[in-house]
Amino acid sequence: xxxxxxxxxxxxxxxxxxxxxxxxxxxxxxxxxxxxxxxxxxxxxxxxxxxxxxxxxxxxxxxxxxxxxxxxxxxxxxxxxxxxxxxxxxxxxxxxxxxxxxxxxxxxxxxxxxxxxxxxxxxxxxxxxxxxxxxxxxxxxxxxxxxxxxxxxxxxxxxxxxxxxxxxxxxxxxxxxxxxxxxxxxxxxxxxxxxxxxxxxxxxxxxxxxxxxxxxxxxxxxxxxxxxxxxxxxxxxxxxxxxxxxxxxxxxxxxxxxxxxxxxxxxxxxxxxxxxxxxxxxxxxxxxxxxxxxxxxxxxxxxxxxxxxxxxxxxxxxxxxxxxxxxxxxxxxxxxxxxxxxxxxxxxxxxxx
Amino acid sequence: xxxxxxxxxxxxxxxxxxxxxxxxxxxxxxxxxxxxxxxxxxxxxxxxxxxxxxxxxxxxxxxxxxxxxxxxxxxxxxxxxxxxxxxxxxxxxxxxxxxxxxxxxxxxxxxxxxxxxxxxxxxxxxxxxxxxxxxxxxxxxxxxxxxxxxxxxxxxxxxxxxxxxxxxxxxxxxxxxxxxxxxxxxxxxxxxxxxxxxxxxxxxxxxxxxxxxxxxxxxxxxxxxxxxxxxxxxxxxxxxxxxxxxxxxxxxxxxxxxxxxxxxxxxxxxxxxxxxxxxxxxxxxxxxxxxxxxxxxxxxxxxxxxxxxxxxxxxxxxxxxxxxxxxxxx
Amino acid sequence: xxxxxxxxxxxxxxxxxxxxxxxxxxxxxxxxxxxxxxxxxxxxxxxxxxxxxxxxxxxxxxxxxxxxxxxxxxxxxxxxxxxxxxxxxxxxxxxxxxxxxxxxxxxxxxxxxxxxxxxxxxxxxxxxxxxxxxxxxxxxxxxxxxxxxxxxxxxxxxxxxxxxxxxxxxxxxxxxxxxxxxxxxxxxxxxxxxxxxxxxxxxxxxxxxxxxxxxxxxxxxxxxxxxxxxxxxxxxxxxxxxx
Numbered sequence: 001x002x003x004x005x006x007x008x009x010x011x012x013x014x015x016x017x018x019x020x021x022x023x024x025x026x027x028x029x030x031x032x033x034x035x036x037x038x039x040x041x042x043x044x045x046x047x048x049x050x051x052x053x054x055x056x057x058x059x060x061x062x063x064x065x066x067x068x069x070x071x072x073x074x075x076x077x078x079x080x081x082x083x084x085x086x087x088x089x090x091x092x093x094x095x096x097x098x099x100x101x102x103x104x105x106x107x108x109x110x111x112x113x114x115x116x117x118x119x120x121x122x123x124x125x126x127x128x129x130x131x132x133x134x135x136x137x138x139x140x141x142x143x144x145x146x147x148x149x150x151x152x153x154x155x156x157x158x159x160x161x162x163x164x165x166x167x168x169x170x171x172x173x174x175x176x177x178x179x180x181x182x183x184x185x186x187x188x189x190x191x192x193x194x195x196x197x198x199x200x201x202x203x204x205x206x207x208x209x210x211x212x213x214x215x216x217x218x219x220x221x222x223x224x225x226x227x228x229x230x231x232x233x234x235x236x237x238x239x240x241x242x243x244x245x246x247x248x249x250x251x252x253x254x255x256x257x258x259x260x261x262x263x264x265x266x267x268x269x270x271x272x273x274x275x276x277x278x279x280x281x282x283x284x285x286x287x288x289x290x291x292x293x294x295x296x297x298x299x300x301x302x303x304x305x306x307x308x309x310x311x312x313x314x315x316x317x318x319x320x321x322x323x324x325x326x327x328x329x330x331x332x333x334x335x336x337x338x339x340x341x342x343x344x345x346x347x348x349x350x351x352x353x
Numbered sequence: 354x355x356x357x358x359x360x361x362x363x364x365x366x367x368x369x370x371x372x373x374x375x376x377x378x379x380x381x382x383x384x385x386x387x388x389x390x391x392x393x394x395x396x397x398x399x400x401x402x403x404x405x406x407x408x409x410x411x412x413x414x415x416x417x418x419x420x421x422x423x424x425x426x427x428x429x430x431x432x433x434x435x436x437x438x439x440x441x442x443x444x445x446x447x448x449x450x451x452x453x454x455x456x457x458x459x460x461x462x463x464x465x466x467x468x469x470x471x472x473x474x475x476x477x478x479x480x481x482x483x484x485x486x487x488x489x490x491x492x493x494x495x496x497x498x499x500x501x502x503x504x505x506x507x508x509x510x511x512x513x514x515x516x517x518x519x520x521x522x523x524x525x526x527x528x529x530x531x532x533x534x535x536x537x538x539x540x541x542x543x544x545x546x547x548x549x550x551x552x553x554x555x556x557x558x559x560x561x562x563x564x565x566x567x568x569x570x571x572x573x574x575x576x577x578x579x580x581x582x583x584x585x586x587x588x589x590x591x592x593x594x595x596x597x598x599x600x601x602x603x604x605x606x607x608x609x610x611x612x613x614x615x616x617x618x619x620x621x622x623x624x625x626x627x628x629x630x631x632x633x634x635x636x637x638x639x640x641x642x643x644x645x646x647x648x649x650x651x652x653x654x655x656x657x658x659x660x661x662x663x664x665x666x667x668x669x670x671x672x673x674x675x676x677x678x679x680x681x682x683x
Numbered sequence: 684x685x686x687x688x689x690x691x692x693x694x695x696x697x698x699x700x701x702x703x704x705x706x707x708x709x710x711x712x713x714x715x716x717x718x719x720x721x722x723x724x725x726x727x728x729x730x731x732x733x734x735x736x737x738x739x740x741x742x743x744x745x746x747x748x749x750x751x752x753x754x755x756x757x758x759x760x761x762x763x764x765x766x767x768x769x770x771x772x773x774x775x776x777x778x779x780x781x782x783x784x785x786x787x788x789x790x791x792x793x794x795x796x797x798x799x800x801x802x803x804x805x806x807x808x809x810x811x812x813x814x815x816x817x818x819x820x821x822x823x824x825x826x827x828x829x830x831x832x833x834x835x836x837x838x839x840x841x842x843x844x845x846x847x848x849x850x851x852x853x854x855x856x857x858x859x860x861x862x863x864x865x866x867x868x869x870x871x872x873x874x875x876x877x878x879x880x881x882x883x884x885x886x887x888x889x890x891x892x893x894x895x896x897x898x899x900x901x902x903x904x905x906x907x908x909x910x911x912x913x914x915x916x917x918x919x920x921x922x923x924x925x926x
Contacts (some may be wrong), residue, residue, distance in 0.1 A: 051819050074823055082819045091834055099822035100830075152821065274744055359825075364725030368791075371718065372777060372784050386870050388781070397885050404863075417781065417864040433770030434780050546884045571887070605770060605778065 002065055003082070004029045004188050005050060006154055010059035012045055019045045021212040023059075027156070027190055034201055035192040036223075037209035043192035044085065046209070047158045050190060051082035064155075078105065080156040082147045085164060085192075087141045089133035094125065096135045097144050101152045119147040122180065124173055138308045139170030146174060150181055157181065165307045167326075168280055175202065185250050239277045239322050245269040245352075252294075252347055259318035264294040265350040273352050279324040281349035284313070285335060285342045293344040297321075301339050305346045315343050384415045390427075390435035392512055393543035395593070396420030398563035398639060399440075400630050407626050408617060414610060422543065424510030430454055430596070431605040436611045438596045441512035443663045444519075446594060450665065453601065454595035456676040459614065459619050460647060460669055462593040462640045463626050463659055466516055467583035469548065470564055471558035476503070478557070479581055483588035484524035485601065486581075491555050494536025501536060505551040505558040508532070508539035512591070517559045520588060545573070552578045561591060563631065563639035565659050570634065592643070594662040597678065612678060619644045619681070648683075651676065687892070694893030704878075704890070709897055712875040715783055716851035723850075724843050727795050730826060731802035731839075736814070746803065752796035757855025758825035764789045765859045781862035783872055789856040794846035801845060805838020806831060837913065844909050848902055854880055 003026035012020040020042045027033050027050075036042050048054045049061065052073040068076050081101070090097050092116045098119055120126055123143040128136075133144055142162065149157060159178070163171035179202065181187050190202065206223045208216040213225045216223055243257035247268045255263045255275050263275055283289070286298065299317030311330040313323045321343055335341070383630055395401050396418065405416040419426070419435060423442045429435040431454050438455060440446060449455045452479075455582040468478065476487035476493035494503035510632040521528045531537060540547045544564040551558040552574045563582060582589070595618055597611040617623045624642035631639035646656050647669065665671060675682055697705050711743040734746055766772050768780040779785040813834055832839065854876040857863075861872035863881055873881075875898045882891040911918055 048815070053815050053818055074818075077818055078821045080819075081821070082815075084812060084816065086812070088810060088816050090813075090816075090830070100817075100822075104817075104820060104826050148820065194913040360725060361729035364722065364729070367725055368722055368788070369788060371722065372779065374784075380693075415861070415870050417866055417867055417870050419781065419862050419864065421862075431771070435773065543884050573888070603770075 003027060003062075004064065005044075006062045006065075007049065007056075008060045008062070010046075010049065010056040010061065011043075012049065012054065013057050019212055020049075020056075023212070025207060025214055025217070027188055029155070029188055030186040031087050031204040032178075032181070032191065033190045034203035034206045035190060035209055036182075036194065036206055037192075038194055041209045041214045043209055045161050047082055047160050047190065047192055050156065051080050051158050052076045053082065078152075080158065081152050081154045083142075083145050083149050083160065083162060085160040085162075085167075086139060087348045089136075089141050089144055091134060092107070092132070093129065093316050094120070094131050094133050094136070094144055095129040098148045098151060100148060105152075115151050116147075119151045122150070122178055123147045128244060139166050142170065143173065144164060144178075146177055150185075150267040151201055153185060153187070155188060157189045159189065161192055161194070163195065164193075164311075167307075167310050177350055178202065181317045184341050239279060239282075240274060240317055241276075242272070242274050245271060245273045253352075255352075257319055261297065261318040263350060264347045265352050267352065269352055276351040277321070277345055277349055278351075279312070279322045281345050282321060282323045283344045284333075285344065286314070286335075286339075288342050289344055292342060292346070294346045294347040295350070296342060298340065298342050301335060301337055304335075304337060315341060317343060365424040384413055384550060385607065386417050387414045387437065387607055388419060388435040389437040389439055389614075390419040390421060390425070390429040391439040391584070392426065392441060393420050393422050393545070394511070394513055394561045394564050397543060397545045398561070398567055398631070400563065400627070400640065403630055404618070404623070404626055407517050408614065412613070416659050422509055423512045423515070430598045431603070433598070433605055436598055436607045437614060438519075438598065439593065440592055441520075441593045442515040443592060443594070443665070445512070445515055446596070447665055448554065450596070450670075450674050451600070452675075453599050456599045456674050457615060457678055457681060458594050458670040458674065459595045459615055459681060460592055460643045460659065460663060461618050461624075463643050463655065464529075464562055464640050465583065465585060466513065466559055466582040466589040466591050467562050468557060468563060468589075469551060469578055470581045471555045474580045474581060476557065481491050483520055483580070483582060483586055486523045487520055487526070491531065491534075491536075492522075493673050494534065497536055499535045502538040502554045502556050504538065505547055505554065505556050506532065506537065506539045507542065507547050509543075511543075513544060513557070513559060513561060516589075516591065516635065520559070523588060532679050533537070546572075548574050548578075557581075557647045566635050566639065587654075587658045587662070590655075590658050590662050592659055593640075594663070597676075615681065687888075690889045690892035691719050691896070692759035694896050697890065697893040698897060700746065705893060705897070707871065708873060708875050708878050708894060709901075711871060711873065712851050712898070713901070715786045715857070715874060716790055716847060718787045719850045720794065720843060722787065722791040722849040723795045723798055723846055726791075727798040727802060727842075727846075728832070728839065730795075731806060732832070734799070734803050735806040736828065736831065746780050746800075749796045749799045749803075753794065753800055755793065757793060757853045758859065759855070760793055761789065761855040761857075761859030764792070768860055780860060781864060781872060782859070783801065783869075785860040785873070786872060789860045790850040790853065793853060793856055794849050797849055798842045801842030802835070802839050805835040808838065809834040813922070841909070842855040844905060847905065852876065852898065852902060 003156045005027045007023055007025045008259060010020055010023045011018065023046065023176060035046065037043055045054065052068055055070060063076055063079065090100060098116045099112050102115065106334050115283060120128060123146055125140065127145055128156055133141065136144065159326060163174050166174065182189050203220060205217060206220055207214050208223065241257035243255040245253050245255045247270055251268065253265050253269045255265060255273060257263060259276065263273060297317035299315045302320065303311050303314035305312040311325055311327055311329050315321050315323055391401055401418050401420065405418060409416060419429060423440045426438055426440050427445060427449050427594060430438045430449065430576055451459060456602040460614050468483065470478065476490045478489045481489065490504055490655060497503060506517060521531060540550055544560055547558055548560055548565060548568050564579065566579060595615055597608060598606045600606050624644050627640050628638055628642040643659065644651060647659065650656050670682065685794045715831055734742065765780065767774050768785050770780065809831055813831055814827055817830045822830060857874050858877045858880065861877060863877040864870060864872045875894050879891050
């Protein structure tokens with residue numbers, strides 16, 4: 001089966017910085033491929049190349065076996081669309097945003113109205129047609145962006161960290177939409193993410209990317225077993241730690257991840273493992289809680305990021321954990337940098353790889 | 354093609370259309386345009402507008418008056434931007450006649466300049482003739498503390514200014530050095546503006562009678578400024594001449610219409626417009642028509658003075674510049 | 684002081700009596716400056732797009748040139764154009780001097796740097812990824828350009844109004860290349876600004892003040908309309924004030 005899109009020996013440089021180094025990758029029709037890697041690994045650049053927004057310095061890109069050149073990329077872009085990491089909406093209403101690509105393709109008006117309506121229903125924004133897009137919340141805007149891409153029914157859909165800045169509700173809607181799109185329209189999807197949880201459930205294949213090179217490509221199970229051995233390079237991916245596991249007599253396992261941090265997980269494991277905790281599963285408190293959570297650590301807030309209705313914090317308990325709480329909680333707790341806090345999570349929340 | 358490139362091409366085409374359109378429009382207009390370049394003082398008195406209205410009542414022409422001052426008026430003729438020149442500086446005019454830019458000169462009017470000043474007359478010029486008055490003004494100015502403006506000059510290449518310069522020379526002054534003394538100020542502007550400034554500074558200036566009367570009547574110049582030296586004085590003689598621009602030297606001028614206009618201006622009808630102007634409002638005429646007097650030789654000594662001051666080589670217009678229109682010079 | 688007050692009184696009399704001199708001047712000011720603005724906008728938008736969306740050698744010099752030319756003294760430009768349009772000058776064969784077309788063209792040239800500079804700022808203020816967004820949604824080059832323009836539309840409209848203001852309020856160009864010809868009919872080239880100047884020199888303060896008042900009303904009026912168009916909330920607020 002010929003690949004939908006093929007990248008052969010691609011190198012891309014910006015100035016004297018080599019962002020992608022000799023990358024070879026294939027995407028099959030109808031599959032979901034996750035691009036997993038830390039920030040700065042070249043994910044966005046790779047996606048832009050696959051959207052034909054950029055051209056490689058060396059190497060070749062073939063789409064449906066046709067080489068992509070500067071001359072034909074305008075035409076090729078009709079078959080591949082990219083949803084940016086930083087949401088961008090046009091300064092007009094929701095309808096015009098979603099209809100933009102259809103108008104560019106000169107689809108008749110009556111058809112457009114119907115298609116847009118269906119798309120808005122899919123992303124759960126029915127009735128939002130006349131609302132000014134810039135006045136929506138971040139999550140709603142990202143859903144508009146997805147709807148805008150989906151209506152084009154391109155063969156290839158590229159998503160750059162689609163849920164990175166979304167609250168759980170919006171993230172969930174988005175993941176559902178992505179799955180539906182792939183299932184019903186057989187759209188091939190390439191998703192860049194550094195959220196390992198997402199990478200485990202959605203894709204058919206995972207490609208690991210780091211420092212401009214693709215290190216592994218394969219089915220999720222295969223990748224994750226290999227991942228635990230390669231985790232050093234993935235240290236920057238949030239809440240992922242490598243450690244030594246020791247089974248306990250109570251049927252659980254203690255994993256020593258270094259710096260005096262011991263994580264308790266369910267199940268019995270032994271030897272070198274990697275553990276991952278979803279930021280949303282971590283509870284933050286100002287004083288030690290008495291709870292059923294097996295994992296409680298004391299630390300200091302080292303980083304605060306404002307995501308609108310959510311706040312992302314980095315808490316250093318010996319190892320740095322990423323925690324996500326609502327803005328309201330953040331304000332009520334009166335937190336700031338360097339504040340002493342406690343984090344807690346259940347043993348069952350920990351993923352062992 | 355890129356959107357903006359299309360727009361740019363549309364813009365260039367639009368510009369060409371606008372220019373071509375106005376060009377075609379003006380050429381197809383049933384009423385042709387006749388351009389007269391003249392002085393600011395003639396315009397300020399209102400005589401030019403009166404002449405225009407009277408002429409247009411009986412002739413199918415649209416007169417456009419460029420009231421720019423004698424200097425620019427003559428330059429416009431040389432550039433071909435005007436069809437007729439009507440000015441009052443014979444010494445400045447002559448070169449344009451001799452280099453064939455202008456032809457068919459007719460002297461059409463005269464009056465006398467006046468020296469305007471405060472009614473308290475601190476320089477004591479009342480009763481003197483023009484050159485004596487200037488000497489008194491200079492003496493007074495030099496006796497004043499530095500920075501007090503006593504004399505206001507137009508200093509703008511106009512006919513009035515040319516006359517002023519000649520008066521200073523006749524009075525024995527070196528104008529170049531005298532004009533730099535602190536009591537001598539220049540405005541570079543038209544007659545009306547200069548009168549207003551003179552009034553504000555309670556100073557003296559040279560003006561044509563018409564503009565002064567007009568401004569005095571409208572209140573733009575206060576009643577404390579009066580015409581101290583006026584009336585017949587050879588030194589203050591002011592002669593207006595009209596010319597057509599020579600079509601053989603300057604292309605695209607409306608020569609025939611210009612000749613028709615000159616013929617009207619020197620006819621009884623035109624001369625009456627000139628001579629009657631202002632009598633209703635000022636109970637004196639501001640200008641005197643020159644055609645009849647030059648023919649009959651009266652009144653004197655005015656006619657003799659005109660010939661002395663404004664004739665070239667003993668004649669109004671030497672034959673070689675009469676350009677095929679001897680009927681203008683019976 | 685009396686004179687000024689008398690002038691203002693006569694001004695309103697002239698305005699409300701529909702005096703033809705006054706209204707002729709108003710008509711010509713609006714017409715000439717209006718056409719000048721349209722011409723200038725047509726050239727300036729493509730120039731602004733070229734300066735923002737393309738890269739070429741000396742781009743910053745060109746941008747700097749336009750910014751510097753914003754403050755071009757109107758008389759200086761008027762003089763240059765006078766020499767060019769005069770029959771003795773290089774474009775003399777067009778017969779443009781002392782015609783309305785000369786004023787329209789001259790003012791259009793005057794306001795071009797202003798419109799270009801503001802338009803460039805507006806387009807540069809558009810998110811740089813906007814172009815990529817348009818392209819990835821399938822827009823071709825000209826569709827992309829139009830989209831960027833639409834995103835910068837607010838600023839571009841503002842530049843047009845600013846240009847019109849400068850055109851209708853300037854004196855130097857209109858006086859030099861128009862000649863302030865007062866005539867019944869199509870040859871007239873006097874506009875509000877040139878009339879104010881000449882009438883004052885002639886001492887007719889009352890009419891001069893009348894024209895000045897009208898000119899100010901026009902300029903303020905246009906700016907008020909534009910302000911309300913961009914801030915419709917103000918209108919709504921005014922509508923809601925209790926009676």
